[in-house]
Amino acid sequence: MSSKSDAPTFQWSFLHPKYLHTWIGIGLMFLLSWLPYRTQRFLGKKLGLLIMKFFKSRKKIAKRNLELCFPEMTGAERETLLRENFEHMGLAFFETCMAWFWPAWRVKKHVKYVGFEQIEKLKAEGRGVLVTAVHSFNLELGCRAFGLHTPGHGVYRPNTNPVYDWFQYRGRGRENSLIERRDVKQMIRRLREGEFVWYAPDHDYGRHRYAWAPFFAVEKACTTTGTHLLAHASHCLVSSASFTRDRDGTGYTLTFDPPMEAFPYDDAEASAVYTNKFVERSIMRAPEQYMWLHRRFKSRPEGEPSLYD
Template sequence: MVEKAQLSSHLYHPKYWLLWLGVAMMRLTQVLPLPLQMKIGAAIGRIAMKFARKRVNTAKRNLQLCFPDMSEAEQQTLLRENFEQTGKAIFDTINGWWWSDEKIQQHMTIKGQEHVEQTLNSGQGVILYAVHCLPLEMGARIFGQFQPGVGVYRPHNNAVMEYLQVKGRLRSNKALVPKRDLRQMVRSLRAPNVIWYTADQDFGRSSATFIPFFAVQEAATITGATTLARLGKAKVLPFFVERNSTDTGYNIEIQAPLEDFPGENEIEDAKRGNRIIEEIICRNKGQYMWLHRRFKTRPKPEDPSLYK
């Protein structure tokens, strides 16, 4: 478990100087009004759309696979919006890592925190069942304003970025746990604590079951939520975060604990989880991370790729 960002002298090696310069420039933008940040972010997203063709093709294909009944014009509109929202996410991270608590509180609304409090007061841990939506960094920072939790994360390969993400994510939360450290997750839940958990990406064949996700009938899906809830004696609460429609703040909503979860069959639990993920995504399709190759793992190794 990581409870503190470690700033060591080797992070100031000349090979990192250009990165530190970029970080300094990014930090300067935190003083800009939020609506102006979002306009700049949208412009960055439109520019990226012209050059990041591989990512464009991935997002476009995901929309085709998930929403086959959506017209081509509708898919193109959603694709353009998604890239604009992706550009805005740069500032979500900047704000989430460096805004003060006071400024965070000026730009947030929270609904459903009573569900978290009641669950913890009953002696049970909380699994926030989230998705990889673009404002997720800000969602965690906002949540920590009333109930600091434990984040599940992937350590960054770059030492400076690892330091920055740990320091930023611990601004209003307790600790971070590497995503493969199941034992520490269970310990955190039994404390009891709150952890964030996402099951909406493709983590490979070794840990997957193949079940429906939107219109794709065999999408690689992990069943870890069942294991965590059972071993951690925890409740699962769906978690939603979005930028509001005027780009002046962020909204989060925590729903009531799922009834009869975990169930008797982890596959059925995973199917139920995918339906919840679909509902969360459909609340704001444009702010979901469609750039990820969600369906890269096929049921059989010899099955053709869905991205060719």
Template sequence: MITTQEIYPRFTKSLLHPKYWLTWMGIGVWYILILLPYPIIYQLGKGLGLLIPKIMYKRQETARQNLKLCFPDMPKQEREKMLRDNFISTGVAIFETGMAWFWSDKRIKKHSTIIGDNYIQQMLKEGKGVLLLGIHFLTLELGGRILGMVHPGVGVYRPNDNKVMDYVQLKGRLKSNKYMIGRYNTKGMIRALKNGELVWYAPDHDYGPKNSVFAPFFAVHKAATTVGTTILVKLGKPAIIPFTPKRGADGKYTVSVSSPLKNYPLDDDVAAATFMNKAIENEILKAPQQYMWLHRRFKTRPEGDDSLYSDKVQND
């Protein structure tokens, strides 16, 4: 049954307003490009990725600083290589998003495989909800489509400011989800988990000081980490299952599903955040070049602490 809590795409005449014509044209070009053979798509993405640092300098500095903060013992030359590879992945990700939203199931299956799917199958078979940790890999959109074709779930959703992109995004994501739900709709997420649904959830970004605690993340000892995970686990009682969507050098995508996390510390928010961040670290290390390092993960600092970012990226 559809409720007011569930979000679906709705086409209206307002989406045809002239102010959206350029958006529609861009989507049309994007759609045509993702119909090309995959090797060409990859090369286009690689070229775009190498161009991004030249036109988005602040983002490059953010990513560089994140890598330095998280991997201080890594030789600078190695970090710079990872940074370059990360921007290539960023460019490819733009096309992978189109692949996730527009490719047929048949074409997706040709380029993908799932490992560890039995963990999800077992939990759902037992009627237990699954909180699926959709960590912010650049391949996440495509990974969600790959896994969602087998296990459609409930997507946690942030609307796009552009109404046309919001419509296209919803249409695309509903190819692998039963319905979408607002990211602040905690009650709706808990209800879905109690009903034995699979709910996509990404607790790895800095969501600000509200409802957050500071816990270690890689080499950063105080990273703002949401307490929302504890609320969902305490009230929804789901299995917590991380997964990693990884792009291979051969153009194949492997979605690796990890075993359910055990012994989640419900009674201590800092211990819970530390536990979750460690689980996220383990997944990131499976494909660190493909993680979203462009996000200012350490923007929120404890009161009185200095910013971890230089002035040139403060307005990033």
């Protein structure tokens, strides 16, 4: 789905009984989105602790990632961070409801924008901006909030459930256009046209266009060189943005950082190392809100043992 015209469309087959559970789930999301914000935060944290109790495998992965990335922390500090992380995981469900169903005014009511005064200047320069983001639990709502200020293009992975994919596309495309993640040519084209493209280079995407680069305390983390590919091909600016929940429980802060200085456009490995530093900075603005549950270090150099055994 590379543009609005290629968006998933409603099919009568979506009404087949096998999709009933999907319709019920989406209906529940819609109803929950109408709850008061503080109620959603309360329920989200409780849901997260319930997930922590029953999804032992995810808890184990998150705990291991924290051990690998923050060896200087005490065990008690990591346990506190782990508990907070699962609370924010539960909040993510409700924030997806907010992102897909809230009216624009309600999103804006809860978001504080920082650093967005530089947007008009960047637009005037006529160069595209690759906005690197991280997989925080509130990424869905963060993209919606960014699009309400400056519409752009998000990188999109289709879902195998066609009904959910249709709703997901509609929800994510309310303010932004979506580009299928394999459509690199369109990403480059949009950047060359001076537009904003969201891109998350923080996961382990396997040994395809990758480099080994430090990530926190792990010296060799499989890191995509996609950032370099897009920046080098389009000559765009490379920036970063982070969306964090405010600790007082009133809302969120969306921070847009200045373009990265001295980005190594001609060196893929150096760009991976460079980008990871900005990824780390974004994560450390609210480490408890990052998706530590993914196997970030599943790929290892030849001959090295798994870090998750």
